Amino acid sequence: MTGRLTGRTALVTGAAAGIGRAVADRFVAEGARVAYADRDTAGAQAAATAATARAVPMDVTDESAVVAGFAALAADGWVPDVVVVNAGVQLFGQDAEIADLDLDVWRRTHEVNLTGAFLSMKHAVRGMLTIGGGSIVLTGSPTAVRGEGRDFIAYASSKAGMHGLGRTVAAAYADRSIRVNTVVPPYTETGLVSTIATDPAARAAIVGRIPMGRPGTVADLEGVYVFLASDESTFATGGTFAVDGGMTTL
Numbered sequence: 608m609t610g611r612l613t614g615r616t617a618l619v620t621g622a623a624a625g626i627g628r629a630v631a632d633r634f635v636a637e638g639a640r641v642a643y644a645d646r647d648t649a650g651a652q653a654a655a656t657a658a659t660a661r662a663v664p665m666d667v668t669d670e671s672a673v674v675a676g677f678a679a680l681a682a683d684g685w686v687p688d689v690v691v692v693n694a695g696v697q698l699f700g701q702d703a704e705i706a707d708l709d710l711d712v713w714r715r716t717h718e719v720n721l722t723g724a725f726l727s728m729k730h731a732v733r734g735m736l737t738i739g740g741g742s743i744v745l746t747g748s749p750t751a752v753r754g755e756g757r758d759f760i761a762y763a764s765s766k767a768g769m770h771g772l773g774r775t776v777a778a779a780y781a782d783r784s785i786r787v788n789t790v791v792p793p794y795t796e797t798g799l800v801s802t803i804a805t806d807p808a809a810r811a812a813i814v815g816r817i818p819m820g821r822p823g824t825v826a827d828l829e830g831v832y833v834f835l836a837s838d839e840s841t842f843a844t845g846g847t848f849a850v851d852g853g854m855t856t857l
C-alpha cells in the first residue's frame with residue numbers, strides 16, 4: 608500500500624543514514640513531503656533526491672540550527688505535522704560501565720541523544736501548535752527499558768531519558784492534538800553499530816538476545832513509523848512500540 612501519508616509534511620532527524628534515511632525514504636514513497644535533517648549536510652543532500660524531498664542542515668545539539676531549519680521550512684510553507692526524532696550517537700570504545708565512564712563521554716552522548724531530542728521536540732511542538740497538531744515519533748532503544756546497556760551507561764541513560772521525555776510531552780499535549788510515541792528497534796545493522804557487526808563474538812552475543820534469531824533491518828522498522836505518523840494511530844500517544852524481534856521480552 609502507498610499513499611498512507613499523502614498530504615503530510617514530515618521532518619526526520621538523522622536522515623542521512625541508517626534508520627532515519629530508511630524512514631524518510633519510506634515517507635516519500637507513502638506520499639509525504641519530507642525534510643531530511645542531519646548534521647551531515649552532504650549525506651542529507653545525497654539522500655533527499657525525490658521531487659518531494661529536501662535536505663535541511665541541522666545539528667540537533669545547536670538550538671540556533673534547529674530554529675533555523677524549522678524557519679527555513681516554514682518560510683516555504685513546510686510546517687511539519689510529522690517529526691521523527693531519530694538522530695543519535697553511540698560512542699563505542701568510550702561508553703562503559705559506570706565505574707569506568709568519563710564525564711566527557713557521558714556529556715557528548717547526552718548532548719546528541721537527549722538534549723538533541725529535547726530541542727527537536729521543542730521546535731516541532733512550536734510548529735505543530737500553529738497548525739492544529741501533529742505526530743512526533745521518537746527512535747528509542749531496548750537499552751532504555753531493560754539492562755541491555757549495562758556497559759553503555761551514557762547511551763542507555765540518554766535513551767531512557769528520551770523515553771521519559773516522550774511520555775511526558777505526550778501527556779502534556781494530548782489535549783492539543785499533538786501525539787508522541789516511541790519506537791524500540793532491536794540491534795539493527797546500520798553504521799552506528801559497525802563495531803559490533805564486525806566483531807563475531809559481540810555480534811553473536813547480541814543476536815543471541817533477539818528471540819527471532821537475527822538482527823533487525825531498517826526495512827523491519829519503517830512500517831511502524833508510517834503507522835504512528837498516519838491517521839491509523841490517532842488514539843495512540845505516549846506509547847512504546849517494540850519492533851525488536853522479541854528482544855525486550857527477555
Ligand SMILES: NC(=O)c1ccc[n+]([C@@H]2O[C@H](COP(=O)([O-])OP(=O)(O)OC[C@H]3O[C@@H](n4cnc5c(N)ncnc54)[C@H](O)[C@@H]3O)[C@@H](O)[C@H]2O)c1
Binds near residue numbers: 620623625647665
Ligand atoms: N542501530 C541500532 O542497533 C539501533 C538500535 C536502537 C536504537 N537505535 C537508534 O536509532 C537512531 C538512528 O541510528 P542509526 O542506527 O540509524 O545510526 P546511523 O549512525 O546510521 O545514523 C545516525 C544519523 O544521525 C546523524 N546525527 C548524529 N548526530 C547528529 C546531530 N547532532 N545532529 C543531526 N544529526 C546527527 C548522523 O549524521 C547519521 O546520519 C539513533 O537514535 C539510535 O540510537 C539504533
